[in-house]
Amino acid sequence: MxxxxxxxxxxxxxxxxxxxxxxxxxxxxxxxxxxxxxxxxxxxxxxxxxxxxxxxxxxxxxxxxxxxxxxxxxxxxxxxxxxxxxxxxxxxxxxxxxxxxxxxxxxxxxxxxxxxxxxxxxxxxxxxxxxxxxxxxxxxxxxxxxxxxxxxxxxxxxxxxxxxxxxxxxxxxxxxxxxxxxxxxxxxxxxxxxxxxxxxxxxxxxxxxxxxxxxxxxxxRKVQDKVYETKITKEDYTAFKNSHIIVSTTRKNGDLIVRYISEKPDNNAIKQQANLEDAYLYLTKTN
Ligand SMILES: Nc1ncnc2c1ncn2[C@@H]1O[C@H](COP(=O)(O)OP(=O)(O)OP(=O)(O)O)[C@@H](O)[C@H]1O
Ligand SMILES: [Mg+2]
The missing domain is CATH 3.40.50.300 (P-loop containing nucleotide triphosphate hydrolases)
Known part of the structure; x- marks a missing residue:
């Protein structure tokens, strides 16, 4: 076929x-x-x-x-x-x-x-x-x-x-x-x-x-080494959102845990295992 x-x-x-x-x-x-x-x-x-x-x-x-x-x-x-x-x-x-x-x-x-x-x-x-x-x-x-x-x-x-x-x-x-x-x-x-x-x-x-x-x-593989997670305050969210591709956001004790895609990590960001959702968001936002 x-x-x-x-x-x-x-x-x-x-x-x-x-x-x-x-x-x-x-x-x-x-x-x-x-x-x-x-x-x-x-x-x-x-x-x-x-x-x-x-x-x-x-x-x-x-x-x-x-x-x-x-x-x-x-x-x-x-x-x-x-x-x-x-x-x-x-x-x-x-x-x-x-x-x-x-x-x-x-x-x-x-x-x-x-x-x-x-x-x-x-x-x-x-x-x-x-x-x-x-x-x-x-x-x-x-x-x-x-x-x-x-x-x-x-x-x-x-x-x-x-x-x-x-x-x-x-x-x-x-x-x-x-x-x-x-x-x-x-x-x-x-x-x-x-x-x-x-x-x-x-x-x-x-x-x-x-x-x-x-x-x-x-x-x-196109987003390997580009997916991170970090904790930010609610006040910082808008600025962060405007400068990063955000995959997901969860609330934790008044702060926000953000999974995002970036060429290089911000301070305190922890690298994550990339998945298809990350790649999809990255490729549709950057193309
Ligand atoms: N009969 C039509 N006449 C004019 N434009 C159309 C027609 N059908 C689709 N389009 C346009 O063609 C483009 C592609 O539409 P299509 O329905 O294939 O998208 P899609 O990926 O299936 O979207 P969705 O996820 O909403 O189902 C859209 O911009 C849509 O507005
Ligand atoms: Mg359709």
Missing amino acids: KLEIQNISKKYNKEKYGLKDFSMTIEKGILGLLGPNGAGKSTLLKMIATVSKPSNGTILLNKNNITKDANYIRKQLGFLPQDFGVYPNLNAYEFLEYMAAMKGVGGKNLQPRITQLLEGLNLIDAAKKPIGSYSGGMKQRVGIAQALINSPKILIFDEPTVGLDPEERVRFRNLISDLANNCIVILSSHIVSDIDTIADQVAILKNGSLIVKGHQENII
Whole structure:
């Protein structure tokens, strides 16, 4: 499996690009797509899923040009769009049967497949109630299930963990890790902790461009020896914030413990082990 994105641009109007001259190669495994709001994550995923056309450039899947022959990817694709909508009057069983029919999936394996997905996503108990009565997180899980119904080789999830509670996030991660063996899985998020435990590779986008792509260790290495923790008073906070990239702040006995990124340490600062969140903040703030 090889997905080659070559010099893709998406121009929404005269001066607005969603993505600009964007290139990236994706091979089998889990790719986490990170980027702030408006970075271009959904724009990219929609073009890969062939529900939006690039203004320029080509996308190849196993050397097939899917900007020309969309069916080549559609047959093996599972897609959860960011703005996924369900039919509120159907229950989860009926909705998955409906989606299966749309994707041309049938046969004697369909019912066990639906049951397996509903179990995997912890929806069995609610499966016979109309989806309109589900909570936001439950609807999101129905969206995840429909993406998986045809056992796709390419799986695209745009912000899959939005609305999921911590327990369901863990369940989702396990489900995806089990699936990813021979597939390409792309997940977008702006929550680093949602992808850092499962993604083999990470790509960080900003302003329609790729800032970095690679294995987590290599991305984290970019902030190695730049992450520190120090104690400051509340009064000093504003000045400190204006001159440093702050990762997190916690209160302790009236003072503040600040984790921050800096080329060199301030007095009394203690060097910390860098993680992906540090690298993400550093790279998106300095690029
Ligand atoms: N249909 C559209 N028409 C005009 N501009 C658009 C359209 N869709 C997206 N954009 C713009 O393109 C840029 C990229 O948007 P996109 O939705 O791809 O970002 P994103 O990374 O998915 O953000 P988020 O984290 O908020 O989902 C943004 O500046 C957005 O305003
Ligand atoms: Mg988006």
